[in-house]
Amino acid sequence: CFAGCTGTESPSASAEAGADNVPTYIVGIDAPYPPFSLVDKEGKPTGFDTESMEWIAKDQGFKVEFRQIAFDSLVTSLEGKNIDIIYSGMTITPDREEKVNFTHPYWQVNQTVIIKTDSSLTMDDVMAGKATVGTQRGTTAGIWMDEHLVANGTMPKENVKHYDTISLAVTDLENGNIDAVMFDSTVINDVMAGKNLEKIGSIDTHEYFGIGVRKSDTALLNSLNEGLDKLMNDPYWQELITKYNME
Template identity: 45%
Template sequence: MHKQILPIALLAIAVIAAVIAGCTGTPPDNDIPDPDRTYYIVGIDEFYPPHTYLDEKGKPAGFDVESMIWIAQDQGLDIRFKTREWKGIISALLDKKIDILCSGLSITPERAEIISFSDPYWAINQGIAVKKDSPVTMEKVMSGSAVTGTLKESTAADWIKRYLVGIGVLKKDRFKPYDDFQSGLTALEEGQIEAFIYDAPGLIEAIEDRNLEYLGSIKTGEKYGIAVRKEDKELLEKLNTGLKHLTESPKWAELIAKYELNENN
């Protein structure tokens, strides 16, 4: 009896492993759209912990990554993760270099005009980081007295342009947008800028091992969503269904605890 059960059990394990591997494989390095491709490429930013990053083995990891794997398995979707620079990541979706964007992307009216979003899955505020022992205060940042940086094409950049630069509080030459997150934080450490504004969860995580500290939050009430192209309505429906199932399952609370997410950020 045991001799018969063991091969069956091993076969079941192999099938499960194959399913998981199918959901987390790596696509080719080229960006040439393949009309015969049978899987979906999920674009992520590798520098946005705890939502998306590469682990010590160089594999995609994070809250959004694990959420996307769960949704894919729930909905029978074959997915592959591919890292992209944040600058141009929406263009990559529109150009069919990726099919799904799940990497802490805030839902905005401007973005919703060109791409479709799932139901929101997380809410965040913007955060401010400064160098440790810096004399810069929240008041100095909000009054435009501090040279301030952020990531290009981010909602933080939009907020600074609208509420600081746009009304003349922060002079244009004191606003420093960077092509990537890490360059901005390095500039802050080296004193090239005095403050860095970005999504609070990612910012708090990113400065843990740096000579930087978290100054405080700006209440923007942004919401993250999974993005697809406008024409991919069936895919969007599956993502929403899978997301609903995920948030109603015990796995959701498990992921929130695992990645120490805080809804107050």
Template identity: 25%
Template sequence: MPRLLLLIFCCFLAACGKKDNSLRVGMELTYPPFEMKDAQGNPDGVGVKMAEALAADLGRPLKIVPMEFSGLIPALKSGNVDIVISSMTATDERRESVEFSEPYAFTGLSILLGKDSTVRSIEDLKKDGIRVAMKAGTTGESWAAANLPKAKITAFTEEPACVMEVAQGRADAFIYDQLSIYRYHKENLDTTRALLNAFVQENWAVALPKGDTETKAKVDAFIAKFRAEGGFSKLADQYLGEEKKAMEELGVPFIIR
């Protein structure tokens, strides 16, 4: 092969093998107002805006990869996404297989109950015959499995199904994060009530591949800068103004700050 043609061929192979520099962010787009779709079907929400700001900070194009929550960590471990931003709680169990950034949100588990439920605290859910609806793959489901041995636990892939179980009396409780419980109660005032004081404190963080300390350092630096510049506060006002005010009135520290 002539030298010039060989050079062109080698350049062609190099171009074909060049890795896309996009920041592939895995998220479940069914968790408003954090990760969702707008009226036109485009990704939107607090997590999406955070991902956009992070990608810009890293100087990389953003590519959001939507999937069910239970598939996020497997996708990260297999290399199908670079990071996960999906209101994911940083737990010790998850840390066994992924890295986590510094927290960007602070929350806890609370309880949605039927309007006429006699449950007054988490201790009441430890009695015989309690039926609990849970979202599959969440820390709430893990906590219930470990701490409610007498309860009948039914897992669903989406939160609205859990809410419907409680609202229609097929489940006694739905355990999930404070903000979601508040929102679902507001949407179902006639059939539910909420215990908003968290019985387990949690925080959300960006998930990264195990051992990727370089990207973790960059993400941590971004979170610190974004917080210092008021980025999280602006997103709270944009997407969660009513909830922020309500939590402040209840004396509950707001989730993003």
């Protein structure tokens, strides 16, 4: 809290302006989440969302630092002012919108289901609840199964297996501990690369990704929306899409 502040309206410590009067915002990411949030060989955050964030920050005249946060803790970290921005392939959902203000959508995904190539499991089996399906904890894949399969009794709750990352779920699939994995469609190329895995189907969830900020940070939201709109109309946006081989 700055000198003279009442404690109720305290600006995020992280957003304090430096000597050059340029504020620094802490951006929460859960990496690796290819191609959106990555970490390069030197440990530097990169990826589609990270590079987009850097462009927007430059355009809007602020600085950013990236902080690694488990995906299912991003929203509470934002509320607790441990981070100021969430930018890590997060789907805009009604539940999250109760706690987070999202920018305009910047990307759309559906859900994809994969199995081992030597498995005979079908998408119908999955939809009938007859399979164990891995997902990343706190993500829309698990939320979708809870709402559409578990809630109506089609799928036993234990059949949805929650992992800290998608790669841990995929490893368990390769080891034969679960039958399938469900995740955002754009992630498929990176997840399956070089592995004996295949796609058996998709669910048209029509999810949109947004950048999240605290409800109270309306000026930051406006600035992110302005920067994002400019970026999406700039040739750099297409360059990033090509660079990261996104579908």
